[in-house]
Amino acid sequence: MWDYSDKVKDYFFNPKNAGVLGEANAVGEVGAISCGDALKLMLKVDPETETIQDAKFQTFGCGSAIASSSALTELIIGKTLEEAVSITNQDIADFLGGLPPEKMHCSVMGYEALQAAIANFRGEEWHDDHEEGALVCKCFGVDEGVIERAIRMNKLTSIEQVTDYTKAGGGCLTCFDKLEELLAKVNGELVAEGLLAEHAAYRIGGSDAAELKAKAKAKKEAEKAPVREVAAQATSPIAPSSPLPPPSAGMTNLKKIRLIEEAIEELRPYLKKDGGDCELVDVDGNNVMVNLKGACMGCQMASVTISGIQERLIAKLGMPIRIIPVKNTH
Secondary structure (H helix, E strand, C coil): CCCCCHHHHHHHHCCCCCCCCCCCCCEEEEEEEHEECCCCCCEEEECCCCCEEEEEEEECCCHHHHHHHHHHHHHHHEEEEEHHHHHHHEEEHHHHCCCCCHHHHHHHHHHHHHHHHHHHEEEEECCCCCCCCCEEEECCCCHHHHHHHHHHHHHHCCHHHHHHHHCCCCCCCCCCHHHHHHHHHHHHHHHHHHCCHHHHHCCCCCCCCHHHCCCCCCHHHHHHHHCCEEEEEEECCCCCCCCCCCCCCCCCCHHHHHHHHHHHHHHHHHHHHHCEEEEEEEEEEEEEEEEEEECCCCCCCCCHHHHHHHHHHHCCCCCCCCEEEEECCC
């Protein structure tokens, strides 16, 4: 079980500024649901003063991803873009009273979304995709630039830290040699610049790939039991808070159900990797009843799963949808 601060728990259970910002004129999107984490950051920026007047987010990921995204919006509202652009992932983690090392990649995702949104407002290009030949970790789709930036910004000195901050190396570890090369190279640069003590710098051969793989496997097994760390503390059911409008007149019920089924099927591989599953039970207007299974069942972190499925359905159908979990009657 991860050791979360009270503030992380609060920002997960009671996220600030979650949802869609209709007046957004700056949008940053990073990550991918297929890799387990995705974040869309929306900003309303005053064109004259370049002050961030409002910010909202939509995220798919763990409790730390939700808390980090929420914290980011709190940090940047009221700041100018010039002030906001200097915010780092460590600032996000510090605001939350710290994050477990294994969850620091969530704050990095927030940092990248902010950079992407600011670039979007300024009409500049910000690349989160992979340049030809630059992809390092195929399991999580992490490229050289992301890894080097994380090492430099956070002065990382071990392969485990690189995995915590970027997820690179958290899968099959075929990227181990490249991770070692990048870590040693950037550490050497930091030493030359006087930003890192020479004795602390990583050197090739400083880690054992088999040992790291065994540790990663042990972590995954530990996560599957009470499954979502923060989660075990709450027992209240997730229920609709207000009625939704009727389905769009331009879509038949059959087509809507098929699209819902497709969206759920697209997400099931990710849920299964984390020890859970989800199946469609019924569709009543814009209310979609689902049955959460395995690690997802009976857990407050199921709200993360529900939020992710709901956002996916809204994007796919182009209409408001509410996901309602129902108990397994089998």
